[in-house]
Ligand SMILES: Nc1ncnc2c1ncn2[C@@H]1O[C@H](COP(=O)(O)OP(=O)(O)O)[C@@H](O)[C@H]1O
């Protein structure tokens with residue numbers, strides 16, 4: 318019978334905490350950049366300009382058809398050499414974090430843009446007409462009238478996507494970045510307590526994600542009233 | 543003030559408007575009526591360029607609406623429009639609804655805009671509701687806010703697309719009263735409506751449309767007393783029965 322021994326967790330908490338900070342950093346950057354870039358992609362796709370909408374459609378389909386792990390690996394391999402070529406940064410310096418952030422942001426943008434596009438379409442066409450009738454330009458109507466309503470309708474979906482992203486950040490283990498999952502793995506491996514540490518990590522992910530989704534549900538209920 | 547000459551429009555092969563011509567002078571009130579689907583909404587949306595036209599010409603205040611070189615935003619800023627479904631911005635307070643275009647389109651200061659907005663809310667009898675959101679108001683109140691929002695832009699004319707047809711009957715009059723007031727002050731108005739009481743009271747002329755044609759364009763008295771076309775007669779007898 319396997320004897321559980323949780324004693325290695327407490328002394329490792331600062332290290333695990335630093336891993337959690339990294340996980341949150343990647344999540345927040347990817348959500349923020351992803352939403353901004355995703356909004357632009359959605360606007361391109363909805364714009365009447367053929368070239369832009371073709372580009373956006375291609376981009377979205379591409380990223381939605383490739384496993385995230387592959388995108389991450391490509392960026393770990395690509396970004397360092399790109400950076401060293403462009404900015405003369407030595408190849409050896411650690412760009413793994415930046416690569417991970419860029420990869421997640423670009424990948425998430427494809428998903429966010431689809432959410433945002435449906436959010437924009439959910440605002441009635443009459444709102445556009447009213448904004449135009451008051452003399453607003455297309456850009457003003459979008460920015461002042463359509464997008465604020467679209468985002469308000471989309472908050473739950475965007476947050477849910479953010480929760481998924483928070484879990485997916487654990488995939489940075491392919492570059493042995495010390496995110497929360499990575500640090501847990503390292504500690505468990507070092508102390509020969511992998512099972513305990515992975516169970517602990519799982520519990521932490523579960524608690525955070527489950528409470529976040531409860532919050533989203535609560536928000537939805539409140540909005541429905 | 544507003545002139546339409548031989549305006550035609552089609553969606554694909556479907557002809558919505560055919561050779562529509564009319565002339566509206568400053569201070570005139572024109573009521574447009576006709577069966578559903580006859581092109582009334584489309585016609586007045588063409589006047590401020592919300593819909594484009596394929597043939598003919600529309601001139602508003604000396605500016606050709608269908609000229610591709612025309613700055614439509616600039617023109618629309620001074621052509622008020624009121625919609626059947628109010629189309630207030632639900633994420634803004636009533637006062638912000640009145641201010642947003644004043645500040646962002648006309649470049650007025652926030653104070654100036656709020657000042658003007660509050661005056662107009664007072665005029666439509668809603669100054670106590672400035673801080674509420676549109677969703678908290680009744681339909682009639684929302685439509686009065688929508689009228690105030692259009693007036694805040696100091697429009698040279700006002701377009702109404704069935705402003706009372708989405709309202710419960712008991713709220714129709716509060717909106718019509720505001721519109722009658724506007725008409726009596728000399729506002730140039732194009733009003734799509736089936737409220738014949740309103741037409742009798744303030745209209746100078748009545749236009750009757752059917753299948754995208756202007757069938758009748760007559761003075762109010764002529765229209766009500768002796769409509770020339772059979773279709774207008776049928777239409778009138780139908781709606782006057784109700
Ligand atoms: N975007 C559109 N595409 C195709 N047909 C349309 C469109 N908008 C309106 N129509 C058609 O044009 C006709 C006139 O519509 P409308 O101007 O709304 O009529 P009314 O306001 O008199 O009821 C209707 O038959 C309608 O189905």
Ligand SMILES: [Mg+2]
Nearest residue numbers: 582583584704
């Ligand atoms: Mg209509």
